[in-house]
Amino acid sequence: MLHPRGVARGCSPELMNKESAAERLAELRAQIARHNYNYHVLDDPKISDATFDALMQELLQMEKLYPDLVTLDSPSRRVGGTPLTAFQQVRHVQPLLSLENVFTEDALREFYRRIQKNLHTGKLSWVGEPKIDGLAVSLYYEEGVFQRGATRGDGYQGEDITHNLLTIHSLPLRLKSQLTAEIRGEVFISRENFLKLNEQKIRQGLPPFANPRNAAAGSLRQLDPKVTAERPLDLFVFSLIQIREGKPLATHWETLQYLRELRFKVNPHVSLISDLEEALSFCRRMNDLRDELPYEIDGAVLKIDDLGFQQQLGSTSRAPRWAVAFKFSAEKASTRLEDIEVNVGRTGAVTPVAKLTPVLLAGSVVKRASLHNEDVLREKGVMIGDEVIIHKAGDIIPEIVQVLKEKRTGREKPFFMPASCPSCQRDLKRLPGEVALRCLNPACPAQLIERIIHFASRGGMEIAGLGEALAEQLYTSGLVKDIGDLYYLQKEELKKLERMGEKSAENLLESLQKSKKNPLHKLIAALGIRFVGERVSRLLADHFQTLSGLAAATEDELCGLAEIGPRIAASLREFFGQEETRRILEKLNRAGVNFRAQPGDMPTEVEGDNSLQGITFVLTGTLPKYSRREAKEIIEARGGRIAGSVSRNTDYVLAGENPGSKLQKAREAGVKILTESDWERLLYLP
Numbered sequence: 234m235l236h237p238r239g240v241a242r243g244c245s246p247e248l249m250n251k252e253s254a255a256e257r258l259a260e261l262r263a264q265i266a267r268h269n270y271n272y273h274v275l276d277d278p279k280i281s282d283a284t285f286d287a288l289m290q291e292l293l294q295m296e297k298l299y300p301d302l303v304t305l306d307s308p309s310r311r312v313g314g315t316p317l318t319a320f321q322q323v324r325h326v327q328p329l330l331s332l333e334n335v336f337t338e339d340a341l342r343e344f345y346r347r348i349q350k351n352l353h354t355g356k357l358s359w360v361g362e363p364k365i366d367g368l369a370v371s372l373y374y375e376e377g378v379f380q381r382g383a384t385r386g387d388g389y390q391g392e393d394i395t396h397n398l399l400t401i402h403s404l405p406l407r408l409k410s411q412l413t414a415e416i417r418g419e420v421f422i423s424r425e426n427f428l429k430l431n432e433q434k435i436r437q438g439l440p441p442f443a444n445p446r447n448a449a450a451g452s453l454r455q456l457d458p459k460v461t462a463e464r465p466l467d468l469f470v471f472s473l474i475q476i477r478e479g480k481p482l483a484t485h486w487e488t489l490q491y492l493r494e495l496r497f498k499v500n501p502h503v504s505l506i507s508d509l510e511e512a513l514s515f516c517r518r519m520n521d522l523r524d525e526l527p528y529e530i531d532g533a534v535l536k537i538d539d540l541g542f543q544q545q546l547g548s549t550s551r552a553p554r555w556a557v558a559f560k561f562s563a564e565k566a567s568t569r570l571e572d573i574e575v576n577v578g579r580t581g582a583v584t585p586v587a588k589l590t591p592v593l594l595a596g597s598v599v600k601r602a603s604l605h606n607e608d609v610l611r612e613k614g615v616m617i618g619d620e621v622i623i624h625k626a627g628d629i630i631p632e633i634v635q636v637l638k639e640k641r642t643g644r645e646k647p648f649f650m651p652a653s654c655p656s657c658q659r660d661l662k663r664l665p666g667e668v669a670l671r672c673l674n675p676a677c678p679a680q681l682i683e684r685i686i687h688f689a690s691r692g693g694m695e696i697a698g699l700g701e702a703l704a705e706q707l708y709t710s711g712l713v714k715d716i717g718d719l720y721y722l723q724k725e726e727l728k729k730l731e732r733m734g735e736k737s738a739e740n741l742l743e744s745l746q747k748s749k750k751n752p753l754h755k756l757i758a759a760l761g762i763r764f765v766g767e768r769v770s771r772l773l774a775d776h777f778q779t780l781s782g783l784a785a786a787t788e789d790e791l792c793g794l795a796e797i798g799p800r801i802a803a804s805l806r807e808f809f810g811q812e813e814t815r816r817i818l819e820k821l822n823r824a825g826v827n828f829r830a831q832p833g834d835m836p837t838e839v840e841g842d843n844s845l846q847g848i849t850f851v852l853t854g855t856l857p858k859y860s861r862r863e864a865k866e867i868i869e870a871r872g873g874r875i876a877g878s879v880s881r882n883t884d885y886v887l888a889g890e891n892p893g894s895k896l897q898k899a900r901e902a903g904v905k906i907l908t909e910s911d912w913e914r915l916l917y918l919p
């Protein structure tokens with residue numbers, strides 16, 4: 234057997250000449266890479282850990298003696314990286330796209346037939362792969378040597394996380410080829426390592442990660458690679474963009490084999506599929522396997538095997554047309570509805586929220602679920618004390634899907650929405666055309682606190698350190714009565730608040746100070762004007778350039794702007810017409826908060842996802858998975874518009890349950906009607 238220290242060759246590193254040192258180093262690199270591969274990719278170690286460590290030690294020692302012999306593919310690159318202060322941006326060779334999702338077998342059949350039709354072919358080969366629930370990364374190799382790797386980012390540009398990727402031992406530093414290429418894959422953390430990591434976190438008194446995906450994400454975005462090194466990340470790769478010195482490949486299946494040859498870890502469950510029935514059974518098999526796999530998967534991916542066909546079909550701006558993700562249905566869990574709380578939002582809308590016995594659902598602990606409004610509450614027929622089934626709508630928002638009425642004991646209590654505001658006790662009103670009850674008292678404490686929270690939130694002024702708890706403290710202590718007061722806070726008064734030390738007080742004042750320079754659109758969005766979200770704020774800032782210009786605009790002028798309808802215009806007029814608003818703006822102005830657009834502010838068109846730009850939706854009925862507000866936000870976030878009634882300009886009517894007359898009108902007008910799942914597909918919602 235090989236002697237780890239190389240002494241068998243009768244030579245200590247100090248006595249070697251440079252030439253033989255270079256030779257020995259090359260040998261060590263190759264040996265270490267091979268053993269690394271056996272251990273981390275093939276799961277078949279051929280030497281003991283101690284022997285491996287000895288090889289590594291020898292390499293490190295020699296590299297210390299001959300620093301100019303250190304190469305980019307040296308395994309020493311994996312150890313001892315220094316912490317970064319910030320991430321660099323990296324542009325991807327080709328955009329990193331997402332995948333179109335289907336949630337049912339029928340939808341998969343439909344996708345399959347559509348592709349067959351488009352390609353005018355009856356017979357199509359596919360590759361099935363598990364959909365790993367981790368984070369997409371791109372890896373750049375030049376002449377066979379790993380150069381750098383990045384996160385997905387916005388798909389075009391990601392963050393350079395090379396230092397963290399180097400801690401992944403299954404990532405080869407040198408390929409078995411002089412290939413220059415970008416390789417994509419998914420970084421994940423195994424269930425076992427996730428549990429270990431969380432145990433460790435809990436021991437250290439730190440909050441545990443909600444799920445393995447979050448743990449992997451948090452680890453990849455660490456600035457200090459030493460921290461990442463303690464979080465055993467792993468990687469499966471699944472695509473290859475060859476730039477130079479590659480191998481001619483005709484199919485995706487060949488690509489996967491080639492990636493294996495290059496020594497990457499390719500998922501062992503990938504499989505070649507020749508027809509729709511096999512595709513369906515592959516998806517079922519993956520679903521059955523789901524709980525047994527040592528890592529989390531959230532679906533199966535089907536890709537057309539022939540690369541020529543892939544090219545022919547191409548991609549939309551979001552996803553390739555030649556692939557589809559069959560998403561496993563969101564897991565369900567049963568739990569008890571302990572109580573129903575009534576929340577008052579910043580616009581006074583009053584929502585019932587179910588307080589649940591905490592339960593693990595699709596990887597995270599769920600304690601609350603929105604019941605949206607009184608109608609939904611009645612329709613579901615929930616009572617306090619009921620056992621309920623919950624799931625995650627769109628895999629994110631917990632929702633009650635079923636009440637187990639057969640399990641009732643007779644001790645359950647009915648719930649009625651209160652007649653008065655739980656915060657200020659004023660009567661609640663139901664405005665015409667609205668399902669929500671509202672508190673119309675502008676001085677209602679709950680609303681004021683919510684407005685402070687909104688003002689400071691990411692969609693608003695992004696004031697670090699000012700979250701829910703502090704907003705409440707600031708209000709109840711009397712220090713802040715409205716958002717204008719935030720900019721007059723003094724360190725000494727802040728320090729008197731509970732849990733507020735000198736340092737946190739200073740940090741808060743600093744983030745407040747910083748927020749004064751925010752672009753105008755952030756300020757507009759932060760004011761929390763009804764119907765004025767991030768996108769509308771940008772449009773308004775672009776058009777008016779100053780806050781006073783916007784405040785002085787007439788309703789007609791506002792309505793004349795593209796994408797601004799009478800509802801938004803009226804809401805803006807109402808907001809700026811109030812004496813209260815004038816007082817707050819005066820305070821903000823006096824404090825030096827920026828009221829003007831700057832030449833550098835991002836124009837509306839170029840930022841974010843504008844896939845629904847110019848498309849008008851009308852909503853009718855109740856959507857099973859989304860509240861209206863959520864649906865509206867999702868549409869507007871992508872540049873789409875919501876109109877109140879069906880007209881010539883309507884592109885789609887999104888119809889939920891119990892739709893109103895708008896549906897009939899849409900049919901008559903020949904407007905395309907979408908169900909919730911059509912809509913999700915259209916938007917590639919998860």
Ligand code: IVH
Nearest residue numbers: 330331332362363364365369419471534553
């Ligand atoms: S293919 C251009 N294959 O899922 C094709 N993606 O929801 C894009 N993912 O961004 C990716 N396992 O991060 C592909 N076997 C697999 C995958 C996979 C997980 C992730 C990937 C992608 C996301 C889309």
